[in-house]
Amino acid sequence: MPRLSVWFIRLALAYLATGFTFGALMLANKGLSFAPMLWRLRPAHIEVLLVGWMVQLAMGVAFWILPRFQASRGDVRPAWLALVLINLGIGLVALSLVVDLGGWNVVAGRVAELAAVAAFALNAWPRIKPIGQ
């Protein structure tokens, strides 16, 4: 497994643990009503599990297993940029929604996530090809 995939997938696992922790706290609170402020975690719960866990895991596995050019995975710099941008975006969006840092931080986070997907596609797109090309 290439180093970049290790980063993507380990971060995805960390987000899985974080998202499950947020979800468990909210579900327990739904049953026992011990801390109503836990509902504020809901947007972060959704963000870290959908983007942090699922999207990032898909990126890590795709970078690892998509067809290569001989032994090369092409120009990997955009894929590394995607790793940085998507985590910047997740952090901005999740934090802004939970502690109310303001709408523009959420917008900036979404822009970073979109840029991450575009950067990732720069590496992945040419690797989606028939065998032998």
Added chain:
Amino acid sequence: MPTLTRLYVKTSLLYLASALVLALVLALAQATTLPVWLAAAGPTYIHLFLVGWVTQLIMGIVFWMFPKWSKERPRGNEQLAAVVYGLLNAGLLLRVVGEPARAVSPAALWGWVLALSALLQWLAGVGFVANTWGRVKER
């Protein structure tokens, strides 16, 4: 494909079907009035889909396909992986029962059912991460 992966994947398919059936039933709210307990099953549907189907499918495939932990234990701690399967599904099924019941009954029992569901699913998530972390490594 290992036996445990087959169990994960087939169970995830059952959750996919169940989630879509529940989505269909919840869609009837557009045309008719649903009982309160059923109308409260929106979050249950989302979690059947994303935990029962997507996450469980990923867990099964990861157990099968990720790099070997070691020559002696290629898939890490297989007992832990089996326990994770049990915890995740017990937790999710408790939610399926407890969430609609909690919406119509003030009985404390249902609150504790949800809390237990939360604990079991959380343990499953942590167990999966612990068992997978060492398999995510450079060649």
